[in-house]
Amino acid sequence: MNIEQNLQKAEQILAPWNKETTHPELNRLDASLAAENLRPAVTALHAARWGYLSAITGLDLGAESGQMEALYHFCSGPAITTLRVRLPRTGEATLPTIEDIIPPATFFERELHEMLGFKIAGAKSNDRLFISDDWPEDVYPLREDFNIEQATPVEGRHADETPEVGMVGENKFVIPIGPQHPALKEPGHFEFTVDGEVVTGARMRLGYAHRGIEKAAESRNWIQNLYLFERICGICSHTHAYAYSLGVEKLAQVEVPARAQAIRELVAGLERIHSHLLWLGVTAHEAGFDTLFMYSWRDRETVMNLLEQLTGNRVNYSANLLGGVKADVGPEQAKAIKEGLNFLETRIRHYLEVVTTDTMFLNRTRGIGTISYEEAEEFGLLGPTARASGLLRDVRVEAPYGAYHQFPISGVTETNGDLEARCVVRLKELLVSCFALRTILDNLPEGPLTVRMPRKVPAGETVSRVEAPRGELFYYIKSNGGEHPARVHIRTPSLCNWVSVLEKAVGRQLADVPMLIAGMDPCFSCNDRLVTTVGRTGERQTWSWKQLRQHGIEYYKR
Amino acid sequence: MNTLTSFFSLLIFPAGLTLLLAGMFYDWFDRKLVARFQNRVGPRWFQPIADVIKLFAKEQITPGIKNPALFFGLPIVALSGALAAALYVPLLGFAPVHSFPGDLIVTIYLLSLLTICMGLAGWNTSSRFSLIGATRALTQVFAYEAPFLLALLGPAMAAGSWQIDVINDYARDHWFAISQPVGFIIALIGLMGKLELPPFDAPEAETEIVAGALTEYSGRGLAIFRIAKALELVVGITLVSAFYLGGLQGVVPFFVKTLAVLFLMTIFQVLLTRLRIDQTVGLWWRFGTILVLAQLLITILWKGGLL
Structure with a gap:
């Protein structure tokens, strides 16, 4: 089924509720709905198994139009159907919840509520997920008229309201994991209710690393934002810049040279190797198998060095420019990369053998946290976590972008869906990556690295999706035709995969919980993007951007 | 005069100061070897001593504890247990300071004191991590304690005595590691369980429960617990190598044999993934205990002339 037929099918499904249909791009269908028709429309799409809910974007259309809009993006291969619901900005902008139809929607809906002030009717929980507890009520940071002065912390409200002594109810016990905990390399907060060693309940809280990047993007120009988004994540910085430049280039109708596209895929492949070895x-x-930890991180240095050699940086590579790439691959670098890949490939094969044959390690991975194909679909899992359950969710395969048309990737899936399968999928994926990278190096297209980009991007909106090491990375970009984006919405893969942990932890041993959390390769910085509240010892205060900048300058002067 | 010698032997040589230095050395040897196996540089030779000195210089925090006397007393009890146990084993290859028939049982009890103290220490705080850690530590005691004891009884039965010194002498001509290999392996692994070394470090699994029972300990208390653990490492290894590796007579055989045992233990530490607490218990009762009982039965039959 090609894209057009697929979109036609979606249009047919949505016909009863549809007010207006447009095709903003070849692969996109926009359907406007009334709020009360949202649930039947989503139910119909879900029942027809038309794609999966990829993200919900909230837009504030400003005081002039007096409206807000919620965009429900469904993706099926390269085709994207967006359900648009408009509501008045003032008063109660109430959306019906769809979390009972599509479980991961609960995270998207909470984001809508906390950032833009949509009321979600029928939501199971109204606890804050992203925004800090001392954030004032009825102040929504992504509204057009938001002002940092409004965000004065409310006294006497703090996160972590877990009971002082661990007893809750009868013989139940709450184990807090995070925000600071040795199992977590980044801040997040989980509360696991345990009965002896067995977990009976799970709850989570995010937002400890929220930096207000989506808001900050609106006050920066298109080029500055490239470097901002790269800093969303230290592990997959390239994919963020990749997705953003793909989107902006689509809006500006700029064709990126073939060589630049190939180099982007090359860096993305190297990044995937580094990310999976780290994982x-x-x-x-x-x-508790520290030897494997030490060995895989030692070998990861090889790929870090290659990235440094290629781009000049080990972490935030800054390989991308709008309209091309910065770093070229010369014959010497190509040779070094190939040598590095040869070494890494032997190591990856070795690790594949270790994770599938080491009895003691298998004790901790085989049959643990098993997610069936149906569950993976229902939870809306993405990336390797989904692929371990046999669900091929890989944007590179489903909806190839950039150089993936020329240098395609074969999708890797496993069927068991347990932690072992997740290890195997990731390692096998690296072998596929190694193969693809060699092909790219051997057939690197000649030509320029960049094309000219206009300073102003024509008005319009677009969606760009890129496969990050953790799964599908979703960017929604809207331009008003100016030098700044009007709105950038980012949905990172980790957000969709949390359900796998919260659902699967219940009934397992406490000792399996860190493994389950690690199993989806969470990336907290990716989840948290929005508000800049800096708490210093003893005092809690909100810093304006100016103060922060000044602080930074003063700090490094010394 | 007698009291004076007792104090000397308890506080300076062979227990006390000497044992402390030996403990620090063995701790370093263990850490360094593990690090080298894992492709790391590892600590410098004085690192364990430096750690302990640093901890002694730090403030001791007493957060949310039920019984302060217990909180301060437990590390000291654990340390004295390890020191007292040292008097009954052929430390550094010298004959034990004290010896009487049945001192094997006393020594094993004294060695268990550390775990009991850690369990109590975890129970004594209101920290959730400590409580889970304490529960796990005490659960684990029930898993390895019986097989460990039975594994040490094998050589004792063969030697016909429950006196460590006698068994040590008897072992000079009988390498029990060869005649009772199952017992040797189980004693070795049981010792690792006692010391909560990987793969039996579930009671202090940092990725789940931070530092387990000792999460709330800091400064002096933590330092004393660490010393007690280092001492127990030496005493435990001494006991196992005296029984199974042809006895310990003289300083050189002592170091060669005990370091060889420690080397074996580091290999296990490096190669194995941490066991969940249910897996630990399952492993010991389903395999460890049954195997060592079979071994013991064979020893009894052989001793009775039936084999």
């Missing part, structure tokens, strides 16, 4: 180490450490 392997972390997982081994959570299981």
Whole structure:
């Protein structure tokens, strides 16, 4: 079924409720709905198994139009159907919840509520997920008229309201994991209710690393934002810049040279190797197998060095420009990369053998946290976590972008869906990556690295999706035709995969919990993007951007 | 005069100061070897001593504890247990300071004191991590304690005595590691369980429960617990190598044999993934205990002339 037929099918499904249909791009269908028709429309799409809910974007259309809009993006291969619901900005902008139809929607809905002030009717929980507890009520940071002065912390409200002594109810016990905990390399907060060693309940709280990046993007120009988004995540910085530049280039109708596209895929492939080796180490450490941790991190240095050689940086590579790439691959670098890949490939094969044959490690991974194909679909899982359950969710395969048309990737899936399968999928994926990277190096297209980009991007909106090491990375970009984006919405893969932990932890041993968390390769910085509240020892205060900048300058002067 | 010698032997040589230095050395040897196996540089030779000195210099925090006397007393009890146990084993290859028939049982009890103290220490705080850690530590005691004891009884039965010194002498001509290999392996692994070394470090699994029972300990208390653990490492290894590796006579055989045992233990530490607490208990009762009982039965039959 090609894209057009697929979109036609979606249009037919949505016909009874549809007010207006447009095709903003070849692969996109926009359907406007009334709020009361949202639930039947989503139910119909879900029942027809038309794609999966990828993200919900909230837009504030400003005081002039007096409206807000919620965009429900469904993706099926390269085709994207967006359900648009408009509501008045003032008063109660109430959306019906769809979390009972599509479980991961609960995270998207909470984001809508906390950032833009949509009321979600029928939501099970109204606890704050992203925004800090001392954030004032009825102040929504992504509204157009938001002003930092409004965000004065409310006294006497703090996170972590867990009971002082661990007893809750009868013989139940709450184990807090995080925000600071040795199992977590980044801040997040989980509360696991345990009965002896068995977990009976799970709850989570995010937002400890929220930096207000989506808001900050609105006051920066298109080029500055490239570097801002790269800093969303230290592990997959390239994919963020990749997705953003793909989107902006689509809006500006700029064709990126073939060589630049190939180099982007090359860096993305190297990044995937570094990310998965890092993940392997972390997982081994959570299981208490530190030798594997040390070895995989040692080998990861090889790929870090290659990235440094290629781009000049080890972490935030800054390989991308709008309209091309910065770093070229010369013959020497190509040789070095190939040598590095040869070494890494032998190591990856070795690790594949270790994770599938080491009895003690298998004790901790085989049959643990098993997610069936149906569950993976229902939870809306993405990336390797989904692929371990046999669900091929890989944007590179489903909806190839950039150089993936020329240098395609074969999708790797496993069927068991347990932690072992997640290890195997990731490692096998690296072998596929190694193969693809060699092909790219051998057939690197000649030509320029960049094309000219206009300073102003024509008005319009677009969606760009890129496969990050953890799964599908979703960018929604809207331009008003100016030098700044009007709105950038980012949905990172970790957010969709949390359900796998919260659902699967219940009934397991406490000792398996860190493994389950690690199993989806969470990236907290990716989850948290919005508000800048800096708490210093003893005092809690909100810093304006100016103050922060000044603080930074003063700090480094010394 | 007698009292004076007792104090000397308890506080300076062979227990006390000497044992402390030996403990620090063995701790370093263990850490360094593990680090080298894992492709790391590892600590410098004085690192364990430096750690302990640093901890002694730090403030001791007493957060949310039920019984302060217990909180301060437990590390000291644990340390004295390890020191007292040292008097009954052929430390550094010298004959034990004290010896009487049945001192094997006393020594094993004294060695268990550390775990009991850690369990109590975890129970004594209101920290959730400590409580889970304490529960796990005490659960684990029930898993390895019986097989460990039975594994040490094998050589004792063969030697016909429950006196460590006698068994040590008897072992000079009988390498029980060869005649009772199962017992040797179980004693070795049981010792690792006692010391909560990987793969039996579930009671202090940092990725789940931070530092387990000792999460709330800091400064002096933590330092004393660490010393007690280092001492127990030496005493435990001494006991196992005296029984199974042809006895310990003289300083050189002592170091060669005990370091060889420690080397074996580091290999296990490096190769194995941490066991969940249910897996630990399952492993010991389903395999460890049954195997060592079979071994013991064979020893009894052989001793009775039936084999």
